[in-house]
Amino acid sequence: MEELLDKYLIANATNPESKVFYLKMKGDYFRYLAEVACGDDRKQTIDNSQGAYQEAFDISKKEMQPTHPIRLGLALNFSVFYYEILNNPELACTLAKTAFDEAIAELDTLNEDSYKDSTLIMQLLRDNLTLWTSDSAGEECDAAEGAEN
Template sequence: MELIQKAKLPKCYDDMATCIKAITKQGTKLSKEECHLLSVAYKNVVGDCRFACRVISSIKQRTDTSDKKLQLIKDYWQKVESELRSICTTALELLDKYLIANATSPETGVFYLKMKGGYFQYLAEVACGENQKQMTDNFQGAYQEAFDISKKEIQSTHPICLGLAVNFSVFYYEIHNHPELACTLAKMAFDEAIAELDTLNEHSYKDSTLIMQLLRDNLTLWTSDSEREECDAAEGAETKPMVSSFFPSINLFTHLHSLFHLDFL
C-alpha cells in the first residue's frame, strides 16, 4: 500500500516508475489503477528521453562538423540514447516476465501487448539499419498479436480495440508504405464499430466515438492522398523522365511518435 501511495505522487514519474516496478516484481496481479500507473509512469519517463533525442538531433544537424561543440553534442546524445534504451528494456522485461503471460482478461492482455509494441517503437526511433528493422518487426509482432486477440475476444466498439486499429493502420500507412492495407484495416474497424454502436454503454460512448472519428478522418485523408497521387501520375506520365535514383532515406520512425496512443483498460 505504501508503494502504491508513493507511485501516485503527482508528476513524480521517476519515483512512480520505480514504485510500480517494485509492485510488478512482486508477481501479483496488477489492479486497474496499477496498470494505469505503470503505463503513465514509463510513458512519461521515456517521453522525456524521446523529446531530448529529437532536440539533440536537430541541434546536431545544424552544427558544423568542424565545430568543437559537435563532440559534446554527440556525447550527450549517446548518454540520452543509452538512458532511453535502459528504460525501454526495463519496461519490456516487466511486460514479458510478469505481465503479458499472467493477463487475466483479453482487455488486459491487449493493453500489455500494445504497451510492448510501443516500447519497440521507441527503440526503433533511435536505431538504424538491421537493428531498426528488427525493432520494427517486433513492434509489428506485438501489435498483430494484440489485434488478433481483440478481433476474437473484445467488442469492436471497445476503446482499446478502436485505439489499436488507429495505431496499427497508421503503422501500415506510414512505415510499411501499404496504404491499401491501412485503409482496409481502418475501414473494417470503423464499419464493425458502427454496426454495434447501439451496444455502447454510457461509460465508453465518448471515448469510442472520438476514436471512430479519428479512423474516419484518417480514411478520408488517405483516400484523398491516393486519388491525388493517381491523378498526378496520370498527368505526368508523358512529361516526366524516368529516374533510377531514389530520394535520400529518412528515419522510418519519424512519423511514429505521433501515433495515437490510448491506454484504456
C-alpha cells in the same frame, strides 16, 4: 521497458482487455523505436512491433466487441504502423475502414461509459482515412475502400 511488458505485465494479464492493452503498448513502444532505428536494428524493431500488434489484434477480434475502446485504439495504432512504418497505405486503410465499419454496425451496443471513448477513436480512424485518401497514396486507399463496398 520490453522486459517489464513481457515478463510481468503481459505474462500476468488475467483478462483479454489487459493482455490486448499491454500488447498494444509493446507494439507502440517498438513502433516509436522504429521511427529512429536504422539497418538491422530497424528491421528487428519493426518485426517486434508488428508481432505485438498482430497478437493483440487476434485476441481482440476473438474476445472483444468491435466497439470496445481498447480494440478501436489498437486498430488505430496498428493502421498507423502500416501507413507510417511499413509504407503500406492499402493495408492501413483496409484495417482502419474495417474497424470503423464493424464499430458503426454495433454502435447501438455501446454502454454510456464507453460511448465517448469509442466514438472519439472512431472519429480518429475516420480522420486518418480522410487524410490518407487525400495524400498521394490516396489511390491505394480508394482501391481498398472500393473493394469493401
